[in-house]
Amino acid sequence: MHFSTSSVLAAVAAGASTVSALTGSLGDAPKTTGxxxxxxxxxxxxxxxxxxxxxxxxxxxxxxxxxxxxxxxGVNASTPGPYPYHxxxxxxxxxxxxxxxxxxxxxxxxxxTVACDSTAPQTCQVGDLSGKHGDLPAEAALDTPYCTSYTDxxxxxxxxxxxxxxxxxxxxxxxxxxxxxxxxxxTMVSGSASVAGAGSSTPSTSPTTSSTPAxxxxxxxxxxxxxxxxxxxxxxxxxxx
Ligand SMILES: [Cu+2]
Numbered sequence: 001m002h003f004s005t006s007s008v009l010a011a012v013a014a015g016a017s018t019v020s021a022l023t024g025s026l027g028d029a030p031k032t033t034g035x036x037x038x039x040x041x042x043x044x045x046x047x048x049x050x051x052x053x054x055x056x057x058x059x060x061x062x063x064x065x066x067x068x069x070x071x072x073x074g075v076n077a078s079t080p081g082p083y084p085y086h087x088x089x090x091x092x093x094x095x096x097x098x099x100x101x102x103x104x105x106x107x108x109x110x111x112x113t114v115a116c117d118s119t120a121p122q123t124c125q126v127g128d129l130s131g132k133h134g135d136l137p138a139e140a141a142l143d144t145p146y147c148t149s150y151t152d153x154x155x156x157x158x159x160x161x162x163x164x165x166x167x168x169x170x171x172x173x174x175x176x177x178x179x180x181x182x183x184x185x186x187t188m189v190s191g192s193a194s195v196a197g198a199g200s201s202t203p204s205t206s207p208t209t210s211s212t213p214a215x216x217x218x219x220x221x222x223x224x225x226x227x228x229x230x231x232x233x234x235x236x237x238x239x240x241x
Contacts, residue, residue, distance in 0.1 A: 010035040016216025021120035024110030029154040032163060035059030035066050039157045039191030045092075048077045052145065053085075053172050053182055059157055066100040066111045066155035066165070068129065072136050072173065073145040079175040082135035087127030087155075091185045098183035101170045104128055107162035126154050126163045134172070158190075 044054050051145060052154020060067045075083055086104045093100035105127025116124035116131025124131050128186040130154065139146040156163040165186055172183040 005083050020114050021117040022110060023115040023123050024106070024108030024125075024200075026108040029108050029124070029126050029163060031123075031153045032065060032088040032156040032158070032161060034063045035155075035157045036191065037061060040189050041157070041166055041186050041191075042189045042196050043184040045171070047182035049073060049079060050182035052144070053171070053173055053184065055186075057155065057157070057186070059166060060151050065151045065153040066157060067149065068133075068155070069147070069149040070129075070136070071145040071147040072140040074143055075136070075141045075173070075181065077141040079179070079181060081138045081141065081176060083137075083140055083171045083173055083175060083181070084130040084178070085136050086125075086129055086131075087165055087186070088172045088183070089127075091170050092170050093184050098170075098172050098180035101172050101180075105163075105165065105169055107239070121152060122153075122174055124154075125130055126167075127169075135176075144183045148230060 036059075039059060041057040042055065044052075050072065052225070054069075054071045056069040057066050059175050070085075072083070072085075075081065084237075086103035088104060089106075090100055090102040092098065104125045106112075106125040107124065110125050112121065112125055112129070116128045116143065118124070118132055118134070121132040129152065132152045132154075133148070136146060136148075154163055155165050157166065158164060159166065164201075166188055169186045170183050171186060173181050175181055
């Protein structure tokens, strides 16, 4: 049993390390424009494994893309880094271990059986922030926050855009094995309701992926794929994580 589990996971790891510009079934993500600079979304959270995580999203000064600020400190040093992090499909809810957050924000149905190619970020899952901009490094385990900021050309603060980040989504920080270390909801802390979605009907909490989100991993190894091999992977991952 242990041998077969290890073998399957090794195969998955090998597959996940393949870097290739894979376009989603609905196409590449278009660059976003007209993102308002007065709309701000934040996620602030901590857990037994992460002392603090803070992410801030606002429109870039020219409205092209979204400016992202990230600060993370005190990741449990015994958990292996570097640390991926993503926008996930659902809010944290009452479940344990961040499983209720589902899979990654993926409105163009790319899934993540093939890792994001950061040189072609339009092909990556929209919510794969670390795939596009880099994992949090080992410094995130320190007490002093590790901070980074960047513009993501493909996120949107417009509720009518498929790449809108405000539709009851969340942020999850993982260890390098995709185990979920901490998570928090994305909430609007400033902005105009007419732009940011409060004026529309009930916020959608539908998944952006094409099938049931995987539980307990980065979410993506199994999305939209139904082969027997990957079914076995789900079982193996469930046993381990
Ligand atoms: Cu994630």
